[in-house]
Amino acid sequence: MLNPPAKQIAGTSTLTNRHQQVVARRVLCVTSLVVAMLFIFLLDLATGASNISFSQVLSGLLNSSELTTPEAVIIWELRLPYSVTALLVGLALGLAGAEMQTALNNPLASPFTLGLSSAATLGASLALAFNWNDIALTTHLIVPLFAFAFAAGATALILFLARVFDARTGTIILFGISLTFGFNAMVALVQYLSDADTVQQIVFWGMGSLARTSWEKIAIIFMVLVICVPASIIQVWRQTMLRCGEEHAKAAGVDVDRLRRTLMLRVSLLSAIAICFVGEIGFIGLVGPHIGRLLVGEDHRFYLPASALSGAVLMLLASLASKTLVAGAILPVGMVTALVGVPLFVLLIFTYARRQP
Amino acid sequence: MFFVKNIRIGFRRHPLFENLSFAELKPGTMATIIGPNGAGKSTLLRTIAGLHPMLSAAGSANKSGKAHPEQPPIITLGEIAIENLSLQQRVKHIGFVPQVLPQASSLSPYEVIFSSIKSVQPDLNREEADQRIEPVFRKLEMDSLAFEPMHTLSGGQRQIVSVAQILVRRPQLLLLDEPTSALDLRWQLKVFEALQDQVKSTGAVCLMVMHDLNLALRVSDYLIALSAGHLLAEGAPVEVITPAIIRQIYGVIGRIETCSQGRPWVIADETV
Incomplete structure (x- = not known):
């Protein structure tokens, strides 16, 4: 990297040409990520407890009549919604993390730095602790609704505090961290006061699972x-x-306060909607952007898509691992994201470090 | 070409200048502001650039509708009344180099300059932007660093990037807050040569803040000396920088000597 080849041919290669080469390389990088994402998506789709071959899945997706009824149910009602959810949640968290790190000017920021995920967990715990009779209604409507409302409430609180005290980015992060501690304490309180069943449900919610998805929820995340x-x-x-x-x-004419406000609002919406349906999924929002940055730098034309796509790739890999790590069982995906993500991330950091002078 | 009249600058509870005016600066002028630390030089530049709000006329800060009509504040650039423009509109006419260095990010100098020009002039296409950036990089000898991440560059190199940014934007008014504070001798001169070339060829006005009096004497056509709360002197550099002014501004006893080539040189002897 220290000795760019362009130095030797400085006479022939103009800056403009080199700029075009750099842009072409970044476009190629983002395109490869799209291809990788689609490939892992198909792989994820073809993986599961029941033995349906890769080609059967492909032809079944294109033409449902080729499948037997149980196969069609497995593909259309289980595998496809899981994989699509993993893809969309990964995109949302990766994008949210990238914009959050830019907005707060901090590489350690993630959608959860502001306490959004613990707020969502608190909302979900309260909903579960109320013990509504209709279990289906609880799991599909009330819990996500509570989780979203609490995450949105936490965001509103932080934006309000930031506005009132004219807070700098460091202060906003401190607000978020203190909120996280506060919410965690309240979750513990709810758990302490609940019966054993509820505690188990709360803990399970905290692990994040694709099994909670449905086509309606997918439509909302997509929108x-x-x-x-x-x-x-x-x-x-x-x-x-x-x-x-x-x-x-x-x-350069940027209204920084307004930019930061809209970024935070968008990040909160993206992450709240992602976690309210699947539960807590850490790591993706933090690491997606770092992978994006390692691959294409920080020109946001490439950095944002690369971060979102890296998030989706990680999430799909996690979904794949959640089905294959323990034979015959699907592990909660939130538990697996870090298991898959950490080695991949460490590998990337080391490859990158070797390229450095 | 560039007027500043009757402006009130500073912070609501701590105004720095109540009624500041200085003479018109003609196209092609390199003007420099000197003054002690904390006098409000940076705040003055930031206010003109639109990064800091101008205070409304004295005594009517909370009744904006009833500002004293006798001396309206004026900042005029050519035909344009700058004081009425928003930040987004001002950047089309004004290039401002802040005192702080650009952050050490993963962006390359080329990306910084490209996104700066795209933020200011979104309708400029890529070819036009490239064509404008290339000669500036050549002139500032930045070619080999153009695509290295900023976090591998030195502070001085990052400072050159921030100057290059406004050269590429070709504004009518260039405001630079200590643009050479991190640069070695050669690069100080290089940057001023580049600024001078651009200002003379485009008929723009350059207004800088500087602490080095010898550098100020060397590169400026016009000097503005500020002291706490008021304008002390303005005019040709050799007329402004006198032992009396140096003593008044900095509390330093100094001399102006002429070197063997006839250039004036400031020598500071001791503090008062």
């Missing part, structure tokens, strides 16, 4: 992505400028 992605695209240059520092972003 939120459809709303958020164009907004990200519009702010892509401004977000890149923010990486030069607040003062330099302002000097």
Whole structure:
């Protein structure tokens, strides 16, 4: 990296050409991520307890009449919704993490730094502790609703505090960390006061699972992505400028306070919607952006899609691992994300470190 | 070309200048502001650039509708009334280099400059942007660093990137807050040569803040000396920098000597 080949051919290679090469390389990188994501998606789809071959899955997706009824149910009602959920949740958390790290100017920030996930867990625990009679209604509507409401409430609280006290980014992170401790304490309190069954349910919710998905929930996550992605695209240059520092972003005409507010709002919406349906899924929002940054740098035209795609790849790998690690059982995916993610991340850091001078 | 009249600058509870005006700066002028630490030089530049709000006229800070009409604040650049423009509108005419260095991110200098010009002029296409960036990188000898991440660059190299940014944007008014504070001797001169070239060829005005009086004497056509709360002197550099002014601004006893090539040189002897 220290001796770019362009130095030797400086006479022939203009900066403009090198810029085009850099852009082409980044486009290629993002495209490869899309291909990798689709490949792992299909692999995930073809993996499961019942023996349905890869080609059967493919032809069954294109033409349902080729499948027997149980096969069709397995593919359309179990595997496809799981895989699609993993893909969308991964995209949402990866994108949310990338924008959060830019907004707060901190590589340790993730959607959960602001206490969103513990707020969601608190909401879910309360919903579970009330012991509604209708179990289906509870798990599919009331728990996600409570989780979302609490995550949204936590966001509103932080945005309000940040506004009132004119907080800097460091202070916002401190708010988030203290909120996390507060919410965790309240979750513990709810658990302490609940019966053993409820405690088990709360703990299980905290692990995050794709089994809670449904096509309606998928549609909602998809809609939120459809709303958020164009907004990200519009702010892509401004977000890149923010990486030069607040003062330099302002000097380039960026209304930094407003940019930061809209980013936080969007990040909160994305992560709240993702975790309210599947439960706590850590790590993806933190590591997706780091992988994106290692691969394409911080030009947000490439950094945002690369982070979102890395999130999806990680999430799909986790889903794949959750079905294969223990034969005959599907582990909660939230538990597996870090198991899959850590080795991959460490590998990337070491490869990157070796390239450095 | 560039006017500042009757502006009130500072913070609501701590105004720095009540009624600041200085003479019109003509196209092609390299002007420098000197003054002691904390006098409000940076705040002045940030206010003109639109990063810091201008205070409304004295005594009517909370009744904006009833500002004293006798002396309206004026910041004019050519035909444009800058004081009425938002930050987003100002950046099309004004390039501002802040005192802080650009953050050590994973962005490359080329990406920083490219996204800066795209933020300011979104309708500029890639070819046009590339064509503008290339000569600036050549002039500042940044070619070999163009695609290295900023976190591998030195502080001085990052400072050159922030100057390059506004050269590429080609604004009518260039505001630079200590643009050479992290640079070695050669690069100080290189940066000023590049600024001078651009200002003379585009007929822009350059207004800088500097602490090094000898550098100020060397590169400026016009000097503005500020002291706590008021304008002390303005005019041709050799007329402004006198032992009396140096003593008044900095509390330092100094001399102005002429070197063998006829250049004035400031020598500081001791503090008062």
